[in-house]
Amino acid sequence: MNAVPSDQVQALVNERTLDPWRVHPQAGDLFHEHDEPIQGKLAKEIAAAKIPELRVLSANGAKALYSRDQADVPDMMKAVMFRSMPDVVVQPFSAEAIQGVMRFAAGKQVSILVRGAGSSPFGGSMPVTGGIVVDMNAMDRILDFDPQAATVKVQAGIRWADLEWFLEKKGLAVRSLPSSRFSTVGGWVAAGGIGIGSVSAGRLINSVLAVDIVTSKGELRTVTPEDKLFAPLFGSEGQVAVIATVTLKVRAKPSTTFPRIVFFDDLPSAMDYSIGLATADKKPMDLTYYSPAKFKAFNKVMHRDDFPVAHGILVTYENRNDPAVDIVPVPPSAKVAPPYLSHLMANERFFPMKFRKLGPGLMGSEVLAPKANLSRIVGKALEMCERHNIEPMLEVHFLDNGDGMLLCYYITDQTRQLKYTMDSFRGLLISKALYDEGAKPYSFGVWNHSFVDHADPHEAEELASAKRELDPQDIMNRGKGARLSGKFGGLPATLFSPAVMGSALRLVNKLGRVSASGINMIASGGLMVREDDDVLLDAADECAMCGACVGVCPAYLLTKDERVTARGKLLTARWMSNGMAISEEHAHLTFLCMRCKACEQVCQSKLSLVPLYEEIEKRLAEKHGRDDEQVRRFIETAEHSAYYDALVDRGLVLGAAGKDIEGGR
Ligand SMILES: Cc1cc2nc3c(=O)[nH]c(=O)nc-3n(C[C@H](O)[C@H](O)[C@H](O)COP(=O)(O)OP(=O)(O)OC[C@H]3O[C@@H](n4cnc5c(N)ncnc54)[C@H](O)[C@@H]3O)c2cc1C
Ligand code: SF4
Ligand code: SF4
Structure with missing residues (x-):
């Protein structure tokens, strides 16, 4: 394919700093040509409010897309417990439009669910009590860029991949990003900000200079690291305010990237090695652990047999000046994969969902593991999977302090709803076992509500205090967070509370293999199979x-x-x-x-x-x-x-x- 001449590319890059609808009037025309008549009371009311730079979507087909996100909550639970269909979806084009929506919602006491790319799993970006979904995808512009200071200010709905593309043209790069590079910048702030590059750059909070938020009263505020409201925004999951813009520190684009997989026969050696590298003075850019079952699955899904089935650490260094010097330290007990396999894995980091095909379906538990308990927590995940007779496809994404975000994936089968539901339950059991070993929650969504008692008390109080200040009427992501809700008022909250579900999970875990066999038996039954x-x-x-x-x-x-x-x-x-x-x-x-x-x-x-x-x-x-x-x-x-x-x-x-x-x- 022919390349676009570079001056033309530059012009295109510059255009992204402008309003695409103004630059391309035809696109604006098309945009409205396909709008459908407004349906439903709330939708008609918000349309009648004529908020500038706001699009209203109200047809059933349009709204239904927002009633789920990545990895569906099992059908039977969702239908019984939650009102996941929004009453109306709005797409703001500016912070002012968000302000208008918030004033409207506060006046009517209607719930607001902010949605980025909808890439979080199990109800993270799904409403549970209907209301208004604010779709941030039309706010995808770069607002300001300072190459000298290496900073960029973006609307929160821009996707990481688009921002990367913009920066690359300027010889710059983001400091860290989620492996879902198709997700939005605002979405990752709200999700917590741990991903690729978190070893060298730490959590996303370290790379953010300012965030413009819109409160539920419709105020537009700029929050900076000195402000006590700043930290609680990271991982707030849309519960305190709408993130409208984000100003990020960026960095020079690395001249080279040098990935290597280092394999160990045993888990403790792999963990010690990783923690050592993560906390060293000269840190790699990224550090990810994969379990033996993960490599086995790679071999299977890619029809190959050359990944060793062992505990592997993908270590990625950058800016390697002398190609003759191998900067990845390798202890005598370890083995290094050939470069082609390492490069393949470095690319595969961005495709963790590929294994769905083996089901079809993929489930997972996700926890934060402090470095002091890391080896034990990962070992527990392996043990729990073995107990439940599932292949543990584990990943640990390391942070700059040696802590890790543990993802415990396993294959399920979405064509069998009973099995899918039981496998979801297994995910809760595994999570509970990991929390009982000292793990901390990364995000809650709907599914992790039973573990709110494991949250860091200081962080939980900071979030609650920010919520009291910014959203006193509790319209932001109503029904989630501290108090889960849904169709029957308090029922989901009670059922999924730490006291009820949390205790039940602990009890089932205590029964060990007996309960695991029972779950296996139910899951393997032939009920609720799509034929x-x-x-x-x-x-x-x-x-x-x-x-x-x-x-x-x-x-x-x-x-x-x-x-x-x-x-x-x-x-x-x-x-x-x-x-x-x-x-x-x-x-x-x-x-x-x-x-x-x-x-x-x-x-x-x-x-x-x-x-x-x-x-x-x-x-x-x-x-x-x-x-x-x-x-x-x-x-x-x-x-x-x-x-x-x-x-x-x-x-x-x-x-x-x-x-x-x-x-x-
Ligand atoms: C293949 C794959 C890889 C992934 N890798 C990672 C990873 O490396 N690290 C990681 O953390 N997660 C990862 N995830 C999960 C998810 O993609 C990320 O958390 C992502 O950053 C969420 O962004 P989003 O735009 O999709 O937000 P959504 O999923 O739409 O929303 C997530 C939460 O943030 C809130 N929210 C979204 N935008 C805003 C806003 N502007 N203002 C206020 N609240 C908002 C929502 O209400 C919701 O609670 C991955 C998912 C997939 C499918
Ligand atoms: S990206 Fe896919 S769905 Fe979209 S226009 Fe191209 S082929 Fe069609
Ligand atoms: S799996 Fe493929 S088709 Fe499905 S949402 Fe993801 S990218 Fe799109």
């Missing part, structure tokens, strides 16, 4: 619903309606099979596809998506017809947008006919 043999449903089950495909989809970037994306289309397929009515407008959005295959390139589950689109479109066209002229016009406009040019520049566009890049527009 329909449908290629679309199979794909929907393999899809991680992670949203990686959303931010690279040119049709989405122009419409900001997720129904045009792979995630949206696979959900549409699932809804069709469940008998949900798909409107004509909804069907039409599904046809707006350029076949550019950007979605396939970034797909976490490595799905072959375009043939699935053909099938979905065929089924919808049979029912609703298809306006080919409208589709053609859309594609033509999309191909002439700066967003599309940017995707071409990033090498993401593979399939579309496209235009002559060198020849310009």
Whole structure:
């Protein structure tokens, strides 16, 4: 593929600092062309308030996308316990628009759920009491950039991958990022900010200079590290305020990246080695531990056999000046993987959902493990998985102080809802066992509510105090956090409370293998198995619903309606099979596809998506017809947008006919 000339790229980069809708009036026209009539009381009221720079989405098909996130809460629990369907979804384009929404919501005492990319699992970005979802994806601009000071100010809805791309052109890079680089900057602030680069840069909080927030009273405030409200924003999970902008420290782009996997036969040696490197003066950029079962799964899913099945640490150094000097220290008891395997793993860090195919389905527990108990906590995770007869695909992402974020993944089967539910329960049992060994929660969402008593008391009080100050009416992410709620008022809170669920989990764990065998027996039963043999449903089950495909989809970037994306289309397929009515407008959005295959390139589950689109479109066209002229016009406009040019520049566009890049527009 021809490269875009560099001056043109520079112009495109500069354009991202402006309002894309003003720069591309055609895109603005298209954006509104596909809006549907406003439906529902609350939606009509907020639309009538005529808040500037705000889009209102109210059709069922549009809202349903926001009633779940990555890794679904088991159907039977969700349906019984939560009101996950929002009353209305709004997309603000500016902090002022958010202020308008907050004043409206506070006046009506309606709950606000802020949503970034929706990449957190198990209800992290799903409402539990309906209300208003504030979708931050239209706030994706770079507002200010100071190359001398190496700082950048962004709207909170920008995705890490887009920011990386912008910085790369300037010879700069972010200091750390989540392996879900498709998630939003604001979302990672709210999630806690541990990921790739956390060994060298620490948690995200160390890289943030200021955050603009909108409180539930509609005030816009700038919060800096000196402010007592600053720390509680990190990991606040949308409970205290809407994060509108973030000012980040950035760094020079590394000249080289040098990953190596160092293998050990035993866990304690692997942990000691990692903690030693994480706390050394010259730290690696990143340090991640993988369990033997994880390497076994890599071999299986990638049809290879060259990953040793052992305890492996992926150590990544940067800016290696002398290629002859091996800067990764290797103790005599360890072995080093060849460079090609190390580079492969360094890339695979960004695709942790790939293993879903083996189910289809992936579950996981996620805890913070202090370095003093790290080896014991990881050992406990291995023991619990063995007890439950599941392959422990463990990862530990290290921090600069030697603590680690432990992810304990295992395969489940989403086509068997009973097994899926029992496997979720196993996840809770494993988490509880890890907390009882001294682990701390990283994030709560809905699923980890039973462990709120394990939170650091000082951090919990800081968060509660920030909530009292910024959201006294308790409209932010209402029903989550300290007090879970849902359809039946206090029932979910009681059921999932540390006193009820927490104690029950501890008891079941105490019963050891007896309870594990009981759970195994129920999980392996033949109840609630999906029997329909449908290629679309199979794909929907393999899809991680992670949203990686959303931010690279040119049709989405122009419409900001997720129904045009792979995630949206696979959900549409699932809804069709469940008998949900798909409107004509909804069907039409599904046809707006350029076949550019950007979605396939970034797909976490490595799905072959375009043939699935053909099938979905065929089924919808049979029912609703298809306006080919409208589709053609859309594609033509999309191909002439700066967003599309940017995707071409990033090498993401593979399939579309496209235009002559060198020849310009
Ligand atoms: C493949 C994959 C890899 C991942 N790797 C990591 C990782 O390395 N580290 C990690 O921490 N997580 C990881 N995650 C989980 C998740 O992607 C991250 O936590 C991510 O940063 C969440 O951002 P988001 O934009 O998707 O937010 P969402 O999932 O939409 O929201 C997350 C929470 O933040 C709140 N929120 C979102 N935006 C705002 C805002 N602007 N203001 C206030 N509150 C807001 C939401 O209400 C919700 O409570 C991974 C997930 C996947 C699928
Ligand atoms: S092929 Fe391109 S336009 Fe179609 S869904 Fe994938 S990314 Fe979007
Ligand atoms: S289609 Fe692929 S990238 Fe998109 S949500 Fe599903 S797994 Fe993620």
